[in-house]
Amino acid sequence: MEPWHGHLLKERVDQSSLLIQGNRACVLGALDAGVRFYAGYPITPSSEIMEAMAFELPRAGGVFVQMEDEIASICACIGAALTGEVAMTATSGPGFSLMQEAIGYAIMVEAPLVIVNVMRAGPSTGRPTAPSQGDVMQARWGTHGDHPAIVLAASNVADMYRLTMAAVRFALRFRTPVTLLADQVVGQMRESFSEELIGRYRLTSGDFDFTPGYLHPDVAREVRRPHILGSGEHPHVTGLFHDETGFPTNDPEKTDKFLRDLYNKVAHHRDELCLYDVKNEGNGRVCIVAYGSCARSARAAWRLADQEGLSVEILHLYTLFPLPVEIIQKVARRVEFMIIPELNLGQYAHEVRKMAEQWTTVIGMNKTDGTLITPREILDRIAELVGKYESV
Amino acid sequence: MSGARGGTSPEQKPWDLLAGRDFIEVRFGGSGGQGVILMGVILATAATLDHRRVVQTESYGPEARGGYSRSDVIISNEAVDYPEVERADLLVAMSQPAATQYIGSLREEGIFIYDSESVTEPPLFRGTTFAVPFARMALEETGRKQTTNILALGAVATITGIVLADSLRKAVMGKVPPGTEELNSRALARGLALDPAEWQRGGAGAHS
Numbered sequence: 001m002e003p004w005h006g007h008l009l010k011e012r013v014d015q016s017s018l019l020i021q022g023n024r025a026c027v028l029g030a031l032d033a034g035v036r037f038y039a040g041y042p043i044t045p046s047s048e049i050m051e052a053m054a055f056e057l058p059r060a061g062g063v064f065v066q067m068e069d070e071i072a073s074i075c076a077c078i079g080a081a082l083t084g085e086v087a088m089t090a091t092s093g094p095g096f097s098l099m100q101e102a103i104g105y106a107i108m109v110e111a112p113l114v115i116v117n118v119m120r121a122g123p124s125t126g127r128p129t130a131p132s133q134g135d136v137m138q139a140r141w142g143t144h145g146d147h148p149a150i151v152l153a154a155s156n157v158a159d160m161y162r163l164t165m166a167a168v169r170f171a172l173r174f175r176t177p178v179t180l181l182a183d184q185v186v187g188q189m190r191e192s193f194s195e196e197l198i199g200r201y202r203l204t205s206g207d208f209d210f211t212p213g214y215l216h217p218d219v220a221r222e223v224r225r226p227h228i229l230g231s232g233e234h235p236h237v238t239g240l241f242h243d244e245t246g247f248p249t250n251d252p253e254k255t256d257k258f259l260r261d262l263y264n265k266v267a268h269h270r271d272e273l274c275l276y277d278v279k280n281e282g283n284g285r286v287c288i289v290a291y292g293s294c295a296r297s298a299r300a301a302w303r304l305a306d307q308e309g310l311s312v313e314i315l316h317l318y319t320l321f322p323l324p325v326e327i328i329q330k331v332a333r334r335v336e337f338m339i340i341p342e343l344n345l346g347q348y349a350h351e352v353r354k355m356a357e358q359w360t361t362v363i364g365m366n367k368t369d370g371t372l373i374t375p376r377e378i379l380d381r382i383a384e385l386v387g388k389y390e391s392v
Numbered sequence: 393m394s395g396a397r398g399g400t401s402p403e404q405k406p407w408d409l410l411a412g413r414d415f416i417e418v419r420f421g422g423s424g425g426q427g428v429i430l431m432g433v434i435l436a437t438a439a440t441l442d443h444r445r446v447v448q449t450e451s452y453g454p455e456a457r458g459g460y461s462r463s464d465v466i467i468s469n470e471a472v473d474y475p476e477v478e479r480a481d482l483l484v485a486m487s488q489p490a491a492t493q494y495i496g497s498l499r500e501e502g503i504f505i506y507d508s509e510s511v512t513e514p515p516l517f518r519g520t521t522f523a524v525p526f527a528r529m530a531l532e533e534t535g536r537k538q539t540t541n542i543l544a545l546g547a548v549a550t551i552t553g554i555v556l557a558d559s560l561r562k563a564v565m566g567k568v569p570p571g572t573e574e575l576n577s578r579a580l581a582r583g584l585a586l587d588p589a590e591w592q593r594g595g596a597g598a599h600s
Contacts, residue, residue, distance in 0.1 A: 019440045019448075044454075128454045189475055190436055190448040293475070300473035375474050 018193045022160040022186045023048035023090075025193065026116055027056060029164030030088050035114065036062030037087040039076035041069050041095060044128040045184040046118035049090040070095035074102040074115070081111035082237060083229045086168055090116035093135055094125060096142070103177050104143035105239045107262065110226055112171035112216075114164065116180045118187035121370050130370030131184035133292055133343040139179045140321050146259060148266035150178040150273060151321040153291040157191035163275075163318060170273060172216040174265050175223045181320070183343065185293045185372060222265035224258075266322050275318035276327055284311035285336040286382050289328070289352055291317040293372055294341040300375035305382060312382060320348060325355055332356035337385050341365040341373045407588045409503055409520065410481055411553030417477045418465040418554070419497060421490025422510075424458050427541035428486055430567065432463025434545060437563035438555035439467045447472040460489060467554065484548060486526070486541070491515055503595075505548060507540070520595030522551055522588060530579055539579035542568065546583020547591075557584055 020028070026049055030038075038053040050066070057064040063080070067073040070091055077087035091099065096117045106113055119135050121127035135142075139151040150170050152163045160182060167178040227235030227246050236246035241255040249255060266273065279302060290298035295316045305312045315331050317324060332338060338360050340349040349364035356362055365381055367373050410416055418435065422428040429450045436448035447466045453459025464477040479499040485491035485506040495515040498504055506514060508523035524547055530540040542564055549560050561580065568576040 017440050017443070019437055019446060129452050185449055185475060188450055190433060190446075191472075191475075192440055192445045192447075296473050296475055303473065372474075372476055374478060376478070 019190050020157055020193050021048060021188060021190045022154070022157045022182060023118065023188065024052050025157045025160040026090070026154075026164045026180070026182070026187075027052040029161040030114065030168065031056060031060055032161075033086070033165040033168035035086045035088045035168060036060065037077065037080040037085040038062070038089065039065040039067050039073045039080070039087070040089045040091065041067055041073050043070075043092045043095050045120055045131075045187050046090045046092050046095075046116065048188070049116060049118070053088075053090075070098040071102060074099040074106070074113070077113050078102060078106050078109070078111045081106070081113055082109070082235075084231075086112065086114075086172065088114040088116070088168075090118065092118050092120045092128070093122040093132075093138075096135060096138065100138075100142040104145060104147065106177045107143070107147045108239045109237050110175040110224060110262075111177070112175050113177040114167045114171055114180065115177055116164070116167075116182065119181060119183045121368070127370050129184060131186075131293060131343060131372065132368070132370070133181070133183060133294070133347070134368075135181065136320060136342075136344060136347040139181055146263060148174075148176060148263050149321045150174065150176065150266060150319075152178065152180045152275070152318055153320050154180060154182045154186050154318075155292050155295040155316070156186065157189065157193050159318065160186065161193070166275065166318075173218050174220050174269070175216075175226060176266065181292065183293055220265050220269060222261045222268065224261070270322045270325065273319055273322055274324035274327065276324055277314075277316040277318070278327070278331070279314040279316070280311065281313060282334060284313045285386065287313040287315055287331050287335040287338050288378060288382075289315045289317065289331075289338050289340045291320060291348070292343075294343065297341060297373045297375050297378055301378035301382070304375050304379050308379070308383075310379075310382065310386065323351060323355065328352055328355045329359070332359040335360055337382075338362045339365055339378065339381060339385075341367075341378055343367055343373070406550050406553035406557070408553030409551060413481070414469050416467045416481050416554060417479065418467070418482045418484070419477045419480045419494055420463045420465075420484045420486070421494045422461050422486030423489070424452060424455060424461045426461065426486050427538070428461040428490075429463045431484070431541045431545055432465050434542075434560070434563045434567050435548070435555065436465050436467075437567060438549075438559040439465070441559035441562055442555055444468065445471055447475045449475050460493075462490070462494070482548070482552060482554070484544065485511055486544070488512060503552060505544075505551065507544070514593075518595065521593040522547075522591045523593045524586065524591045526583075529582060533582045534575045534579050536575055539572075539575055542576045543579040543583040546580045547586045548583075550584050550586055551588045560584075 040050045042050045054064050073089045080087040119132045121130040121132040122134050140149045154160045154163050167180045171178045240248040243249045288298040346364035353362040420428045420431045432448045436446045439446045445468045449464045451462045466472045480497045482503045483498040487510050491511045504517050504521045507526045509525045526544040527540045530543045
């Protein structure tokens, strides 16, 4: 199927430039990656994704369904995925909570899905219109049992486009749900975006052939051969531990192998799954480890620091899970401090600390008042740290 | 102050108080329903047409109607990192709470523009200030209070030169609801024709 680009024209402000909202860029990425099924329930600050999908999908030959709630939404997506469709839904914290049980089911039945969570301040209804990164650990461990998780984090409009595409690719290759995290600022911001960039990240149409029953040619070796509805077979699908036939099993050896395969199909492919960017590599005693909108604050802080003669390294993570162990430990070995700015009370800093504290001091910087961390706040913290240790 | 210009030309030559700057931070503030976020979107679109790099963010209350509403626009010649206003070069306040709350984010040498009927107690600001009865003008010009935001954008362009008038016209036409083009075009023209000298309340003029 050819990538479908009619929708892009509407976003053009002139021949060469586009100004697109993050949530809409996510929809463009999804369409370009072959998503043709969306079921959802609107919620601020993710609603524009659903709104755009409702408009675009029927025109792209896809199916859009507004469901009665988020539980039904994700279940509809699982059903679509089991027929070989690429399915997607988008939500925010309260809806993501409702989806957790079915996410476990999707993992167990190896249904490829993309779930976008545009985070708002929580818990509960919280502050619907304020940005947050409070759902990071929920994205990893929200559903019960030992399970794999692929979690990506977008920091700008271009990320919303390309990471949505990456999410589709990962979902198909590893046959598992992939969560893309954004926040109110990233989801609802509009930003200059060039068609050149779209070209650069476009996956070739050969990567995606979505005739029903089709299995991604590049599927990871640990994935069990899926039984696809509509393929002429009579598949049995269950959330119970099952064997190759799809029917339940209580055989200790089989269930143990099943769980380990499920887990390892992600853990063994960290190299491929862990997307990140290092700025100013090997220069400076301090590294800012950041993701999402905090990565933008970090970049701005890095420029300010540079003006003040302070050298700082930045590790910008696009993949939060599986944990990018190798790069974190590599950087940890060469810096004295790792600063982790987050719009939560230190959820990811805790993960980094476990990986890095034998080599470096890991310091969380946390804000939960519904505003972004400013570059100046990060710079002040760096100056304080470096100064404090110099004066000892 | 020697900024006053004679004549009643339909469109004022911009004062260009912010024209040509490499990096400009703009904040629009008001209440839900005034079209404050649309002001940000339109300015961002116009700046994109001027081949600038732009980021526009929005922040609003959880209420379906009313509540606060804010839109930040960063216009730059390079990619923008931090997406929100840190020290505004321009603050446009369409309500009293917005003026009171955001005046602190405006730098001393920045420009403060407000709707003089909504902002009855302007906060203390020593810099360049313009007080314009945007809502009243819109009502006079088009009979529709809803065109206030577009009229104010025209005034912003004339006072600051932040975007080209042509780009702003194109952006407005592309973003207003179908069927309202003519009304909004009149509102915009009225804003673009505004004489900054007539509405300046304090601070430096164009030629000071």
